[in-house]
Amino acid sequence: MIRYLTSLLALCACASALAAQPxxxxxxxxxxxxxxxxxxxxxxxxxxxxxxxxxxxxxxxxxxxxxxxxxxxxxxxxxxxxxxxxxxxxxxxxxxxxxxxxxxxxxxxxxxxxxxxxxxxxxxxxxxxxxxxxxxxxxxDPDAMDVVRKQPPAPVQPIGIRVNGPSEDKVDLLIVGDGYTKGEMKKFEAAARRLADHLFATSPFKERATDFNVWAIALPTTESGVSRPSTGAHKASPLGTRYDIFGSERYVLTTDNRALRELAQYAPYEFIEILVNNETYGGGGIFGQFSTAAADNDWANYLFVHEFGHHFAGLADEYYTSPVAYATGGERREPWEPNATALHDPARLKWRKFVKEGTPMPTPWPKAAYETASRAYQQERAALRAVNRPESEMSALFTRDLQQSTALFSADPHRHTVGAFEGANYEATGYYRPQMQCIMFDRSEQFCAVCADAISAIIDLYSRP
Structure with missing residues (x-):
């Protein structure tokens, strides 16, 4: 009851501060x-x-x-x-x-x-x-007769996870739960708090934590979890979030935009991350729309931050050895994403302010050795999924893969260099990433300097200057 009243007071204070807003x-x-x-x-x-x-x-x-x-x-x-x-x-x-x-x-x-x-x-x-x-x-026309001006009462009240000031001065992140029963609401709240804490332990969010408010909201469902059609699991959840989007077993999205917006509208928000009540590795992120993460997976911390990077800052995936559901096409056009480039003109590299004079372009890295190890890893990963092995075995594989790649990179003279490393944006050739390792490349724990700068620019856009 005390926690509920604290959240309610925080929401009321926020709404009061917003009273002068349109x-x-x-x-x-x-x-x-x-x-x-x-x-x-x-x-x-x-x-x-x-x-x-x-x-x-x-x-x-x-x-x-x-x-x-x-x-x-x-x-x-x-x-x-x-x-x-x-x-x-x-x-x-x-x-x-x-x-x-x-x-x-x-x-x-x-x-x-x-x-x-x-x-x-x-x-x-x-x-x-x-x-x-x-x-x-x-x-x-805001005054047109067909504008919907009256909404039903809130079906549930949002919880204030971190409230640092009036919404108009802060970035408002809303964590939405899907696939949680009424009896699992405390579990959802604990997951939201845990993952928010991890986000704000990660730079540059760590240094800008007070520029954010974080809220949480979830509609209870009758059964735990969300659909995973590739395994025959079909569940009715309020937002319809599911695995296997576009045929990719790990890609998690909702295509029921109305359900999402009709729930989210009862909390202040500019960004949304959906937590699904599942342990199977999976997530997704669409810039300016929402991101998703499997809250019970051993890699939930990574999933939450990586997918939020897509949604919040429009960061590109820097990996290229994992199969994905969509294609970039044959032509290597310059991406709009701030952390990937086709390197058509090395002298005008989009992140050149971070590059030290004399850095080779492209920047050498142990690409061949990495790809050899990655092919074996991907084969093992596909085999585990094909026979639906326990998630603990997949998590152990991910741990070994990260350990192997980190060991491979650790002795390389360009490990911490900002340059142009070939292999990014789902392509082995023709696209380049800023640094050898980054949260957007593998399951490491830090954003590269370019991604951190791109995140900071979005924080500046939404928080008081």
Whole structure:
């Protein structure tokens, strides 16, 4: 009871501080298509129950992150009122083999401070030259009769995990549970606290911990866990989060965007991480949308931080030997992600401010030896999954793999060098990462200097300058 009252007081204090903020508007829309075309359609416009949680002093996003950019523009004057970069589940699905054969639709949402006048909400996407171009535009009148202005009472109350000040001055992270029964709510809260503690023990989040508020919320389900179709496990969970997304056994996402947003709207948030009540290794992360992690896995700490890196800062995966559900394509275009490059012009490397003079480009590393060991590791991993061996055996394999790669790298003269190491973005050749090891490359415990800097830039965007 004391813990509940403390959380309630924290939420009330936060809501009180937000009283002068505009309302939060959400445009729900359908994004559909296939590998060669895409379409958008308005579903509804909603006024969420809580005021806008973000700073009204930093409404324009200049970080140049994401496959997409949302712009809210005054319909009469054309003035840009709000913008944020983001990516989508649709964009990932579009690179799968299924998208070449069939069309699918995905729910998506963009949120923004309620404007005082009609606006155009514009969705931009990157062209072949990495420039944002208009993909779709919708007229939104905040006073229109079909705007949903009244929401049902909150089905559950959020818990204040870390509350460091008014939401408008902080980054608000919401940890959402899926697959937890009513009797497992304390288990969910303990997992949320444990994983939040680990996040803020990891630099650069450690140094910026007071710039964050962390909340937790979960709707109880009738049975523990979420679906894992590849093993015949099908479970009804409030958010529909599941394994085997796009055919990848470890990829965990929800495609029920409405269920997620309708629950999350009862807490202040700008970022969401979903904890699934499972022990099987798995997770996922979409920039500006949400990330996921299996809370009971032995590697939950790593999963939570790694996937949050995708969602929070748009960091690319730096590994390339593990199979993934989507493809980058044959052409090596310069990625927008801050921690991967095609190195078309070494003299203009995007992270050159971190590179010491005289560092060779590309930067040598024991690539061949690493790949030989990794092939054996991947074969063993696939064999364990094929016969559904206990998760403890998979965890032990991950531990051996990390130990072997760390031992291989430890004696290399460029182990701590910032340069351009070939192998990144799911490709063995043609893409380069900043350092030999990073949380985005393997299951090590630190972000490289480039990833840490990219994270700090997003913290600066959302917290008071």
């Amino acid at each position: 309302a939060t508007m959400r445009l729900d829309y359908l994004h559909s298509g296939n590998a060669s075309e895409e379409h958008y359609a308005v579903e509804r416009v909603v006024v969420e129950p809580l005021p806008w949680p973000g700073s009204m002093r930093q409404t324009i996003d200049n970080t140049n992150r994401g496959n997409n950019l949302v712009e809210v523009v005054d319909a009469k004057t054309g003035k840009l009122l709000y913008s944020r970069g983001f990516s989508t589940v649709f964009a990932e699905w579009r690179s799968t083999g299924e998208a070449a054969r069939a069309s699918r639709g995905f729910q998506e949402s963009v949120r923004f401070p309620r404007p005082a006048q009609p606006v155009k909400v514009r969705i931009l996407k990157r062209d072949d030259a990495n420039r944002f171009v208009l993909a779709w535009s919708a007229d939104v």
